[in-house]
Amino acid sequence: EAGVTQFPSHSVIEKGQTVTLRCDPISGHDNLYWYRRVMGKEIKFLLHFVKESKQDESGMPNNRFLAERTGGTYSTLKVQPAELEDSGVYFCASSPHRNTEAFFGQGTRLTVV
Amino acid sequence: GENVEQHPSTLSVQEGDSAVIKCTYSDSASNYFPWYKQELGKRPQLIIDIRSNVGEKKDQRIAVTLNKTAKHFSLHITETQPEDSAVYFCAASTDGGKLIFGQGTELSVKP
Numbered sequence: 001e002a003g004v005t006q007f008p009s010h011s012v013i014e015k016g017q018t019v020t021l022r023c024d025p026i027s028g029h030d031n032l033y034w035y036r037r038v039m040g041k042e043i044k045f046l047l048h049f050v051k052e053s054k055q056d057e058s059g060m061p062n063n064r065f066l067a068e069r070t071g072g073t074y075s076t077l078k079v080q081p082a083e084l085e086d087s088g089v090y091f092c093a094s095s096p097h098r099n100t101e102a103f104f105g106q107g108t109r110l111t112v113v
Numbered sequence: 114g115e116n117v118e119q120h121p122s123t124l125s126v127q128e129g130d131s132a133v134i135k136c137t138y139s140d141s142a143s144n145y146f147p148w149y150k151q152e153l154g155k156r157p158q159l160i161i162d163i164r165s166n167v168g169e170k171k172d173q174r175i176a177v178t179l180n181k182t183a184k185h186f187s188l189h190i191t192e193t194q195p196e197d198s199a200v201y202f203c204a205a206s207t208d209g210g211k212l213i214f215g216q217g218t219e220l221s222v223k224p
Contacts, residue, residue: 033210043157
């Protein structure tokens with residue numbers, strides 16, 4: 001069974017540019033989460049999809065971040081325009097049910113210069 | 114708001130010794146407590162989890178204890194090996210499903 005996959009693995013962009021991160025969850029997992037780890041700090045929750053619906057987006061930092069999950073399969077997280085403080089590792093995770101094991105992707109390391 | 118505190122931030126032990134990592138949580142509605150291990154350059158992976166109706170759970174060299182009254186849970190690794198070296202994250206969640214993570218503990222096991 002394929003795990004959670006994320007694209008790209010690394011991205012370096014200039015301040016003000018746009019970047020789109022993609023996450024393919026494990027097939028059949030209705031719950032999809034986005035998290036972010038800024039250098040040396042904790043992994044912070046961004047938002048939670050149940051199928052195609054946003055269940056909880058309380059962790060989204062501001063309106064420069066837009067997440068979608070059309071059709072309830074893969075998800076994208078777009079940052080526009082990117083700022084220096086957006087640098088970090090963005091993780092996606094999926095689970096079949098809430099409060100069960102969340103399977104993480106390998107992360108996308110975003111560097112804004 | 115929801116918060117999880119994790120200590121220590123770094124831990125160095127000799128191979129064969131035990132390692133203990135402690136976490137406290139703030140939301141009394143938390144009922145699921147997973148521990149993730151992240152090796153360098155790899156994805157976080159679940160190593161053990163515990164639910165609020167259980168006080169202790171063990172899986173070979175790894176055990177987790179939970180004290181709901183104190184809102185405190187701990188990871189215990191016995192007979193540590195060099196391959197246990199990694200960053201360990203505790204987390205807590207309520208029925209909503211989102212994980213609130215601790216700050217992480219970098220464990221180094223010296224041969």
